[in-house]
Amino acid sequence: xxxxxxxxxxxxxxxxxxxxxxxxxxxxxxxxxxxxxxxxxxxxxxxxxxxxxxxxxxxxxxxxxxxxxxxxxxxxxxxxxxxxxxxxxxxxxxxxxxxxxxxxxxxxxxxxxxxxxxxxxxxxxxxxxxxxxxxxxxxxxxxxxxxxxxxxxxxxxxxxxxxxxxxxxxxxxxxxxxxxxxxxxxxxxxxxxxxxxxxxxxxxxxxxxxxxxxxxxxxxxxxxxxxxxxxxxxxxxxxxxxxxxxxxxxxxxxxxxxxxxxxxxxxxxxxxxxxxxxxxxxxxxxxxxxxxxxxxxxxxxxxxxxxxxxxxxxxxxxxxxxxxxxxxxxxxxxxxxxxxxxxxxxxxxxxxxxxxxxxxxxxxxxxxxxxxxxxxxxxxxxxxxxxxxxxxxxxxxxxxxxxxxxxxxxxxxxxxxxxxxxxxxxxxxxxxxxxxxxxxxxxxxxxxxxxxxxxxxxxxxxxxxxxxxxxxxxxxxxxxxxxxxxxxxxxxxxxxxxxxxxxxxxxxxxxxxxxxxxxxxxxxxxxxxxxxxxxxxxxxxxxxxxxxxxxxxxxxxxxxxxxxxxxxxxxxxxxxxxxxxxxxxxxxxxxxxxxxxxxxxxxxxxxxxxxxxxxxxxxxxxxxxxxxxxxxxxxxxxxxxxxxxxxxxxxxxxxxxxxxxxxxxxxxxxxxxxxxxxxxxxxxxxxxxxxxxxxxxxxxxxxxxxxxxxxxxxxxxxxxxxxxxxxxxxxxxxxxxxxxxxxxxxxxxx
Amino acid sequence: xxxxxxxxxxxxxxxxxxxxxxxxxxxxxxxxxxxxxxxxxxxxxxxxxxxxxxxxxxxxxxxxxxxxxxxxxxxxxxxxxxxxxxxxxxxxxxxxxxxxxxxxxxxxxxxxxxxxxxxxxxxxxxxxxxxxxxxxxxxxxxxxxxxxxxxxxxxxxxxxxxxxxx
Numbered sequence: 008x009x010x011x012x013x014x015x016x017x018x019x020x021x022x023x024x025x026x027x028x029x030x031x032x033x034x035x036x037x038x039x040x041x042x043x044x045x046x047x048x049x050x051x052x053x054x055x056x057x058x059x060x061x062x063x064x065x066x067x068x069x070x071x072x073x074x075x076x077x078x079x080x081x082x083x084x085x086x087x088x089x090x091x092x093x094x095x096x097x098x099x100x101x102x103x104x105x106x107x108x109x110x111x112x113x114x115x116x117x118x119x120x121x122x123x124x125x126x127x128x129x130x131x132x133x134x135x136x137x138x139x140x141x142x143x144x145x146x147x148x149x150x151x152x153x154x155x156x157x158x159x160x161x162x163x164x165x166x167x168x169x170x171x172x173x174x175x176x177x178x179x180x181x182x183x184x185x186x187x188x189x190x191x192x193x194x195x196x197x198x199x200x201x202x203x204x205x206x207x208x209x210x211x212x213x214x215x216x217x218x219x220x221x222x223x224x225x226x227x228x229x230x231x232x233x234x235x236x237x238x239x240x241x242x243x244x245x246x247x248x249x250x251x252x253x254x255x256x257x258x259x260x261x262x263x264x265x266x267x268x269x270x271x272x273x274x275x276x277x278x279x280x281x282x283x284x285x286x287x288x289x290x291x292x293x294x295x296x297x298x299x300x301x302x303x304x305x306x307x308x309x310x311x312x313x314x315x316x317x318x319x320x321x322x323x324x325x326x327x328x329x330x331x332x333x334x335x336x337x338x339x340x341x342x343x344x345x346x347x348x349x350x351x352x353x354x355x356x357x358x359x360x361x362x363x364x365x366x367x368x369x370x371x372x373x374x375x376x377x378x379x380x381x382x383x384x385x386x387x388x389x390x391x392x393x394x395x396x397x398x399x400x401x402x403x404x405x406x407x408x409x410x411x412x413x414x415x416x417x418x419x420x421x422x423x424x425x426x427x428x429x430x431x432x433x434x435x436x437x438x439x440x441x442x443x444x445x446x447x448x449x450x451x452x453x454x455x456x457x458x459x460x461x462x463x464x465x466x467x468x469x470x471x472x473x474x475x476x477x478x479x480x481x482x483x484x485x486x487x488x489x490x491x492x493x494x495x496x497x498x499x500x501x502x503x504x505x506x507x508x509x510x511x512x513x514x515x516x517x518x519x520x521x522x523x524x525x526x527x528x529x530x531x532x533x534x535x536x537x538x539x540x541x542x543x544x545x546x547x548x549x550x551x552x553x554x555x556x557x558x559x560x561x562x563x564x565x566x567x568x569x570x571x572x573x574x575x576x577x578x579x580x581x582x583x584x585x586x587x588x589x590x591x592x593x594x595x596x597x598x599x600x601x602x603x604x605x606x607x608x609x610x611x612x613x614x615x616x617x618x619x620x621x622x623x624x625x626x627x628x629x630x631x632x633x634x635x636x637x638x639x640x641x642x643x644x645x646x647x648x649x650x651x652x653x654x655x656x657x658x659x660x661x662x663x664x665x666x667x668x669x670x671x672x673x674x675x676x677x678x679x680x681x682x683x684x685x686x687x688x689x690x691x692x693x694x695x696x697x698x699x700x701x702x703x704x705x706x707x708x709x710x711x712x713x714x715x716x717x718x719x720x721x722x723x724x725x726x727x728x729x730x731x732x733x734x735x736x737x738x739x740x741x742x743x744x745x746x747x748x749x750x751x752x753x754x755x756x757x
Numbered sequence: 758x759x760x761x762x763x764x765x766x767x768x769x770x771x772x773x774x775x776x777x778x779x780x781x782x783x784x785x786x787x788x789x790x791x792x793x794x795x796x797x798x799x800x801x802x803x804x805x806x807x808x809x810x811x812x813x814x815x816x817x818x819x820x821x822x823x824x825x826x827x828x829x830x831x832x833x834x835x836x837x838x839x840x841x842x843x844x845x846x847x848x849x850x851x852x853x854x855x856x857x858x859x860x861x862x863x864x865x866x867x868x869x870x871x872x873x874x875x876x877x878x879x880x881x882x883x884x885x886x887x888x889x890x891x892x893x894x895x896x897x898x899x900x901x902x903x904x905x906x907x908x909x910x911x912x913x914x915x916x917x918x919x920x921x922x923x
Contacts, residue, residue, distance in 0.1 A: 354857050694885045
């Protein structure tokens with residue numbers, strides 16, 4: 008028999024008595040034996056640390072299942088977000104299992120089926136899940152080979168795995184399905200695996216076409232938006248007009264009387280309509296919105312003076328890095344940079360489907376980044392036991408962090424709980440996504456740096472002001488529906504935490520050699536605008552500020568910006584991407600036309616993931632203030648490469664998205680309401696302003712660990728734009744975004 | 758009210774409020790996934806379909822205006838087993854990240870390539886002026902549309918071996 012029969016969940020089997028569980032209970036039985044009294048036993052050694060997410064879900068069959076019919080299933084707790092992770096993880100599994108990628112059934116984030124890998128965030132899927140799957144697959148292969156060795160009576164070294172079979176030189180072979188039995192794969196992984204060597208790869212390191220693209224370009228169902236269940240109803244939420252509004256009066260009669268309306272849902276400040284057809288729900292939403300009277304409050308800060316606003320919210324200071332003694336001797340450069348609130352801006356507004364079933368369990372289909380934390384929040388909101396809530400990931404429109412996905416799931420769950428039996432689909436409207444998704448936090452960065460008389464950086468004081476960059480679920484208070492319902496949940500209070508990968512302080516500590524430095528995070532626990540994780544977190548604004556400053560210091564030192572960076576950089580892999588980007592751009596010989604400038608920037612994402620350097624040429628129209636980045640050349644080192652085209656696609660995308668943030672994007676608000684509620688009040692990059700070329704050069708590092716890639720470009724691309732504009736017009740811009748007005752003003756004063 | 762629509766060459770009769778935007782009819786009545794809801798405001802292009810050869814924002818057009826007109830969605834360009842040249846080009850170039858905006862891009866491109874098989878880069882950018890992409894896949898989308906033009910031209914030319922004895 009296989010590890011699992013169909014229809015039984017993997018978890019119910021794990022919960023049963025596997026071999027290891029039995030041995031544990033035996034151990035306990037002996038320990039409880041009455042006599043003779045034993046001296047206190049030495050505490051058991053903590054379990055050995057396992058690679059990647061294997062450390063959290065230690066059984067091989069949590070990750071890989073092989074059935075007697077020779078079918079292979081691989082499980083990941085990570086979710087496809089449009090970043091291509093499904094394909095890259097599939098390549099890893101196929102490589103180590105010696106199976107064709109097309110022959111693997113691949114199951115992603117599902118609270119009923121997959122390991123709990125928290126959030127698909129922080130560019131950690133390859134490091135965590137990729138490493139786990141790779142090691143688990145290698146160990147499964149070794150177990151199957153060992154089984155074949157036993158059956159054939161020959162040494163394992165004489166056997167090889169190929170195409171879902173183990174083969175002997177004498178021609179004997181057995182398929183994986185024939186070899187697997189009982190609990191063979193229900194064993195804990197070992198700390199070490201016999202991984203395949205880079206020279207022998209068939210699938211890894213090669214550009215396997217993304218497995219999801221054919222369906223997406225032919226109109227096959229691909230997103231949660233495309234889920235159509237029998238008898239499914241369509242809901243729309245009526246959100247308050249402003250973040251702190253309270254519902255005073257509601258005449259729901261007119262909406263209820265509209266054609267196709269099944270229900271008007273009211274729970275405190277949570278309002279929704281449910282209809283048979285989608286456009287009926289849209290019309291009823293408008294009618295209901297017009298029939299609601301809200302009391303609004305001025306709770307939003309003064310947008311025109313972001314630095315004072317942010318500094319006024321400071322309650323605590325954390326030290327991110329400190330070395331030597333600061334001084335103000337020598338040449339000093341001081342600057343203040345700002346970054347506004349910015350949106351994730353998914354092209355498809357958030358969507359979810361939920362169904363409260365007759366047995367009292369709730370199914371929720373969501374494009375959340377974390378099915379398990381989302382389940383926890385929904386269960387708490389509805390006072391249900393977690394095991395009665397089943398959250399299944401389905402793709403959404405690209406999210407780039409914590410957007411409205413979890414909230415839409417919460418909306419669908421709350422509405423479905425009031426209409427038992429019926430599947431309910433909730434689709435957010437564009438203005439709801441713009442107004443209610445949690446934004447990337449506004450930030451203020453102050454730098455004071457000095458050069459010694461050799462033109463080297465001597466002292467570096469860096470202060471940043473920021474909220475936390477993560478208010479993800481966990482608690483119900485993270486969900487809008489839970490905050491708005493009558494029995495309201497409050498968001499968890501934010502806490503200052505300094506960690507190696509960073510949050511608001513991500514990448515705040517420059518990687519350059521600087522003898523004396525101090526980096527402080529002035530922490531703002533209150534969030535007048537709701538904020539959470541946006542791609543790269545604080546890394547976007549911190550790298551923008553640091554790399555803008557490095558360019559100014561290079562100017563002060565009369566050094567070339569690339570040379571100046573190299574002269575302060577020891578890490579050979581950092582130097583390699585800087586040198587490669589400069590070389591491919593033709594930094595030394597590039598002739599830059601009038602009204603054009605070139606800019607360079609570098610960062611190692613989180614100071615521990617992928618290395619990325621980028622050079623850009625930008626064109627500035629001084630009269631109109633319009634900027635267009637014309638040419639981009641980047642170099643990236645992501646460690647061992649699984650899918651080079653995936654790295655390229657993510658890096659191109661990160662560069663263009665960061666250009667969009669940097670040139671155009673800021674959430675607008677008055678003291679009461681968000682006023683940037685669509686693509687005309689919150690413009691983004693359009694085709695007319697897209698570069699002529701974007702080049703991504705990948706440095707191969709066979710045998711090195713995977714390094715997170717998906718967010719590596721955000722900071723360096725912003726800084727390269729800033730430095731190219733500085734080079735073009737001779738003036739530096741300190742406040743994001745670089746709107747036409749700001750460019751015109753700066754250029755006019757040049 | 759019953760409305761007669763021709764979508765991807767097939768007639769359909771739908772019983773719907775005639776003011777309903779085409780987008781909801783395509784998605785909910787005909788179960789076609791290609792046209793996507795993005796803004797409902799005519800600002801993002803993810804709902805783009807082709808009507809009588811022109812790119813049209815299906816979130817903005819009431820279905821009652823479309824009787825007797827030829828509506829084409831991305832499903833009309835080919836299938837997963839037999840992709841048309843535009844679909845083939847997007848797969849070949851891997852011109853998607855999340856892919857949500859891509860069918861709308863393809864339909865804008867389809868309208869362009871029907872009237873101009875060899876568009877310049879500027880003409881492609883102009884045809885995509887109302888299409889927004891958030892993942893930053895723009896360079897690949899441009900490349901895929903150029904590639905689709907090539908594939909279409911190659912398909913319309915006689916094959917080099919045609920007419921030879923063999």
